[in-house]
Every structure is written in C-alpha cells, then in structure tokens.
Amino acid sequence: MKEDNILKKIGLTTTVPVEVLIAAGYRPVDLNNLFITSDDYSKYIETAERDGFPKSLCAWIKGIYGACVENGIKEIVGVIEGDCSNTKALAEVLELRGIKVYPFSFPQSHRKEDVEVEIKKFMDIFHVSYEEVEVVRKKLNRIRKLAGELDRLTYAHDKVSGFENHLYQVSLSDFNGDADEFEKELETFILKVKKRDETCKKVRLGYIGVPPMTIDIYDFVERFDASFVYNEVQREFAFPRCEDASNIYEQYYDYTYPYDVNYRIKEIKKQIEDRRIDGIVHYTQAFCYRAVENIILKDKLNVPIINIEGDKMNSLDARTKLRLEAFLDMLGDLKEVSCV
Amino acid sequence: MCMRTLGIDLGSREVKIAVMEDGRIVNKSRVSTMTFYREYCSFDGKILVDLSKLEIDKIDKAVSTGYGRNNTDLRMFKAINEIKAHVYGGIYQTGLKDFILLDIGGQDVKVVRVEKGIITDLDLNEKCAASCGRYLENMANVLEIPLNSMSDYYDNPVELNSTCAVFSESELIGKIAEGINIKRLCAGVNYSLYKRLKPLMSNFKGKDLIVTGGVATNKAVKHYLERDYENIISVDGPQFNGAIGCCYYGESFL
Numbered sequence: 260m261k262e263d264n265i266l267k268k269i270g271l272t273t274t275v276p277v278e279v280l281i282a283a284g285y286r287p288v289d290l291n292n293l294f295i296t297s298d299d300y301s302k303y304i305e306t307a308e309r310d311g312f313p314k315s316l317c318a319w320i321k322g323i324y325g326a327c328v329e330n331g332i333k334e335i336v337g338v339i340e341g342d343c344s345n346t347k348a349l350a351e352v353l354e355l356r357g358i359k360v361y362p363f364s365f366p367q368s369h370r371k372e373d374v375e376v377e378i379k380k381f382m383d384i385f386h387v388s389y390e391e392v393e394v395v396r397k398k399l400n401r402i403r404k405l406a407g408e409l410d411r412l413t414y415a416h417d418k419v420s421g422f423e424n425h426l427y428q429v430s431l432s433d434f435n436g437d438a439d440e441f442e443k444e445l446e447t448f449i450l451k452v453k454k455r456d457e458t459c460k461k462v463r464l465g466y467i468g469v470p471p472m473t474i475d476i477y478d479f480v481e482r483f484d485a486s487f488v489y490n491e492v493q494r495e496f497a498f499p500r501c502e503d504a505s506n507i508y509e510q511y512y513d514y515t516y517p518y519d520v521n522y523r524i525k526e527i528k529k530q531i532e533d534r535r536i537d538g539i540v541h542y543t544q545a546f547c548y549r550a551v552e553n554i555i556l557k558d559k560l561n562v563p564i565i566n567i568e569g570d571k572m573n574s575l576d577a578r579t580k581l582r583l584e585a586f587l588d589m590l591g592d593l594k595e596v597s598c599v
Numbered sequence: 600m601c602m603r604t605l606g607i608d609l610g611s612r613e614v615k616i617a618v619m620e621d622g623r624i625v626n627k628s629r630v631s632t633m634t635f636y637r638e639y640c641s642f643d644g645k646i647l648v649d650l651s652k653l654e655i656d657k658i659d660k661a662v663s664t665g666y667g668r669n670n671t672d673l674r675m676f677k678a679i680n681e682i683k684a685h686v687y688g689g690i691y692q693t694g695l696k697d698f699i700l701l702d703i704g705g706q707d708v709k710v711v712r713v714e715k716g717i718i719t720d721l722d723l724n725e726k727c728a729a730s731c732g733r734y735l736e737n738m739a740n741v742l743e744i745p746l747n748s749m750s751d752y753y754d755n756p757v758e759l760n761s762t763c764a765v766f767s768e769s770e771l772i773g774k775i776a777e778g779i780n781i782k783r784l785c786a787g788v789n790y791s792l793y794k795r796l797k798p799l800m801s802n803f804k805g806k807d808l809i810v811t812g813g814v815a816t817n818k819a820v821k822h823y824l825e826r827d828y829e830n831i832i833s834v835d836g837p838q839f840n841g842a843i844g845c846c847y848y849g850e851s852f853l
Contacts, residue, residue: 538717563717577685578722585711585718588683592852 270327270335272349273342274496275363276378276511278395280336281438283385287432293330294322295472295573303329304571312351317544318472318571321343328351334359340515341365343548360521361385365517375508389507396507399438403444405433406497413451414488414534417457419580421466422477423448423485428493430469458486462590463535465489467527467541467556470551474582476540479575483587488534491527492516520552524559532560538563538590541584545570563590600842603807604853605658606845607648608846609635609665609678609685610734612705614814615839618655620739621844626655627839644672660853662845679848681841682721686713688844688853692834696806699828701800702840703814705732722799730795732813738788741768749785753819757787766790789819796820800827807832810821811840 303325337350
C-alpha cells in the first residue's frame with residue numbers, strides 16, 4: 260500500500276472498486292453521503308441549479324455536483340457505464356469545472372472477462388498491482404463480513420433497526436473515508452446491539468431501489484408496527500457475497516446494482532424468501548429511469564409492492580405518508596390472518 | 600351455527616348497514632345520518648347502537664367505518680379506515696385484486712389504486728363538494744327533475760365552466776334562460792362533474808375501474824368514464840360498498 264504521503268481525497272458518485280483507490284493511497288469520499296448527511300443538502304441542489312442543471316433532473320445528481328464543488332473535491336471517479344446517463348453528463352460537467360475525472364465502467368455485457376478487463380484498466384490508471392489490491396480486499400472483506408453480521412442481526416434477530424441497517428451498510432461505499440476507524444465503530448456497534456432485546460414488528464418490509472432522500476421513512480413505518488429487514492442496494496454496496504469471490508474481479512461481477520434488472524430480481528427474490536418479507540417499498544427518485552423498472556419488479560416479485568418517489572425534500576410528504584399508511588394497514592391485516 | 604358480521608358505514612348523508620352471513624350479504628339497509636344518531640343511538644361516553652331497533656340480532660362481529668375516523672367510535676364495533684373499507688368492499692364484490700376504485704359519495708371523492716389486493720396509491724377530495732353527489736342533488740333541484748332521470752343524459756352537454764358548485768347553479772340558471780333544452784342541461788351537469796373528476800383521476804390510469812358510492816348509479820358519469828378505462832365495473836348497491844367492506848374485513852380478519 261502506498262502510504263508515503265497524506266491521503267488524497269477522491270470523490271465517488273457510486274460504488275466502484277474502492278480497493279484499487281485505497282491501494283493507490285487515496286481516501287475515497289462517497290459524494291452521495293457527503294450530500295445527504297449535510298445540513299446544507301438543499302444548498303447543494305441550489306448550487307447545481309444555479310450552474311444550469313435543469314429543474315427536471317434527479318436531485319442526487321445535483322446534490323453530488325453541489326457537494327463536490329462546495330467541498331473542494333479535486334478528483335473523482337466517474338462511472339461512465341453501469342450507472343445512469345445523467346451521471347455520465349455530470350462527470351463531463353465536473354471535468355469542465357476543472358475536476359479530474361477517472362473513468363470506470365461496469366460492463367453491460369456482465370461477463371466475467373469484461374469485468375476483469377475494466378478493473379485491470381482501473382488498476383493501470385492508478386498504477387497498482389493485482390497483489391496490492393488483493394491485500395486491501397482481504398482487509399476490507401473483514402469489515403464487509405461485519406456488515407453481514409449486522410445485517411443478520413437485523414433480519415434474523417430483530418436487534419438492529421431498518422435505519423441502522425441502512426446507515427452502516429451504505430457507509431461501506433467509502434468506509435466513511437477511514438476503514439480502520441470504521442471497522443472499530445462497527446465492532447463496537449455490533450457488541451452493543453447483541454445485548455439488545457429483540458424488537459419484533461408485525462410487518463416485515465423490504466426496501467428496494469436507490470437509498471432514499473427521505474430518510475425518515477425508516478422511523479415512519481415503525482409507527483405502524485412495521486420495520487425494514489432488508490435494504491437491497493445498501494446491502495449490495497456492502498458486498499454480502501464477497502467471501503464467495505476468489506478475487507476482485509469475481510467480487511465486482513457478483514454485484515447486482517449496475518447490471519440488468521433481472522439479475523437484480525433473482526437476488527431480491529431470494530432475500531424475500533430468506534427474510535420472510537411481507538411487502539416491498541420500491542423507492543425511486545423523481546425523473547429516474549428506475550421508476551420504469553417498477554413495471555418489471557411489480558410483475559416479477561410475488562409480494563405486494565408500493566412505489567414511492569422522492570425529489571428534493573429529505574422528508575416524506577403528506578401524500579406519501581398517507582399512501583404508506585394505507586399500504587401498511589392492509590399488509591397488517593394479511594399478517595394477522597397468516598399468524599393464526 | 601353460522602357466522603354473522605355487521606358492517607356499518609357512517610356516511611355524510613346516510614348510514615349504510617349490511618349483514619354478512621358466512622361470506623354472503625343477507626341484509627342491506629339505509630337510514631339518514633340524522634335519523635340514525637337520533638333514533639338508533641344512545642351515548643354513554645361512546646356511542647351505543649341499538650341493534651334491536653334496527654331489527655338486527657345474533658351478531659358475532661361488528662365493524663364500522665365512516666366519514667372521518669373519529670365519527671366511527673361506536674361501542675362494540677371495530678372501527679376501520681374508510682378507504683380500506685371501500686377497497687375490501689370492491690375486492691369482495693368483484694373478486695378483482697388489481698383495479699382502480701372510484702368512490703363518489705355525498706360529500707367526498709376517493710380514488711384508490713389497488714395492486715395485488717393492497718392499496719398502493721390514493722387521493723381524496725374532501726375539501727370541495729363540487730365533484731360529489733351533493734352537487735348533482737342541488738343541480739337536479741334547480742332543474743326540478745328527479746336525480747335518477749337527470750343521470751340518463753350525456754349527449755351534447757351544455758358547457759358549464761364554473762369551478763364552484765354555487766356559481767355553477769347561477770351558470771345553469773343562465774343556460775335555462777337561454778332556452779336550452781332539458782336533455783342538454785342534464786348532460787351538462789353530468790359532464791361538469793366528470794370534468795372535475797378528471798384531474799383527480801390523472802394519476803390513476805389503469806384498465807379496470809370500479810365505481811362505487813351514490814354517484815355510481817349515474818349512467819352519464821359512467822358513460823364519460825368509459826373514455827378513460829377499458830372496463831367500468833359496477834357493483835350491486837354501490838352505496839353499500841363501504842358497509843360490505845366492513846363485513847368482509849370482519850369475516851376475514853377478526
């Protein structure tokens with residue numbers, strides 16, 4: 260590992276092979292997290308709109324742009340294949356603003372050989388060897404395993420809330436910028452929650468889709484005796500099957516988020532079964548192509564599914580609350596019968 | 600021994616009562632809301648319904664719903680959300696699990712999307728009566744024609760553009776004064792109600808539309824809705840849908 264100088268920050272727009280960046284001596288910063296956890300989140304959106312981003316565009320893209328510009332991020336990884344076309348255009352605008360953009364692709368062919376080619380290209384850009392990357396991967400996999408344990412404590416033991424499950428797993432995209440520190444934090448948290456009593460809720464929900472802008476959704480559903488026991492994409496960010504992969508290429512091949520919807524559905528179906536999920540909340544961002552995928556998800560998943568949409572607000576609007584309440588109310592009725 | 604479930608829907612104009620016996624509706628009745636509270640209820644902290652006066656007996660379970668949840672606090676009754684009651688009514692009466700439900704009552708309109716038997720979207724209009732049954736009643740009064748007869752006409756509607764139900768009355772009187780024939784006036788009233796429903800329905804496109812509530816008996820409104828949906832599904836006694844939903848809920852889940 261190259262640790263000869265102070266770690267340079269590199270911004271991420273989505274999960275990429277972070278092992279390569281850490282091996283190259285970078286400190287990865289997930290710009291999504293930087294945006295959404297900031298008190299200034301709406302200011303970031305405003306910055307982007309002032310610079311010409313349209314009103315009718317995903318708030319994540321605008322927030323990432325604002326967070327990047329306002330926090331003086333000089334370098335980013337731009338995912339040019341496997342994420343949406345808006346991200347691609349975002350990378351181009353950031354380049355225009357003088358930010359160095361390193362490209363990465365999740366090949367849409369989703370063939371192992373192609374994934375390997377892309378990761379090798381990525382390693383070449385950052386001048387790191389396969390061996391160096393594997394050393395980092397093994398270290399990070401220790402943390403990913405801890406995240407897996409936290410996830411199990413959520414769905415098998417009901418000791419971790421849906422929000423906590425979301426928060427820790429989503430943090431694995433950049434390990435909060437410091438993997439060692441994050442590992443300690445996660446270990447301490449797991450020890451703490453193991454001592455908790457189980458808090459079993461009547462309705463077991465799955466959350467699918469991109470992480471929410473409207474973070475209060477986790478607390479909101481608990482008012483109706485429901486909780487999220489599955490966070491699809493956040494869990495993917497944590498690479499729950501990393502131990503089955505014998506190298507970095509396999510690890511990033513066995514990953515659902517950037518690939519086609521049917522590959523995603525296979526994993527979701529398995530989790531619905533394993534976690535005894537009663538209903539699904541599919542979150543999509545306003546103006547995002549993923550809302551179209553709801554047609555397929557609704558058809559292929561055999562549990563009730565509600566599609567909710569977030570835009571610029573970081574809390575649920577009254578109408579969405581009313582919809583969720585009605586959905587949970589009826590799911591609760593069905594659960595009552597199946598419990599008898 | 601059969602299982603008897605009572606469902607009561609406390610509407611703004613009428614109270615609808617249904618009794619279900621082992622999955623079959625065996626009794627339906629209606630009383631005006633005022634009469635119901637005055638003649639059939641007493642109050643001792645909670646409202647107590649006198650079932651014997653209603654000539655209903657041997658009830659195993661009782662479920663109520665109504666206009667605003669607080670109004671449904673009847674002793675011995677399990678109160679459920681009115682939207683849910685209407686959805687269960689729709690499921691019971693049609694056997695469908697995926698549909699849009701439009702309930703037009705005396706003073707409110709509900710539109711609900713149901714997928715896999717569960718509500719996934721809903722919208723309400725309870726702030727303005729101009730798209731509700733009460734509007735049609737008032738307009739029929741102005742035209743001095745029975746409500747049922749008015750609902751038969753849909754061809755060549757005279758244009759009524761007011762957003763407000765009160766202003767619509769003046770507008771209608773103006774059209775009467777212009778000498779426009781009664782058929783076109785009736786069609787105009789029906790069409791103006793449909794026009795007000797349109798914006799509410801714009802987020803609820805689909806194939807199957809179940810229409811319930813008092814206005815479901817309005818032929819003209821259903822005729823106009825046929826433009827927007829493949830199938831318009833009517834149910835028996837659409838006014839009783841909420842009460843029937845209560846029975847279905849009671850039998851299935853209590």
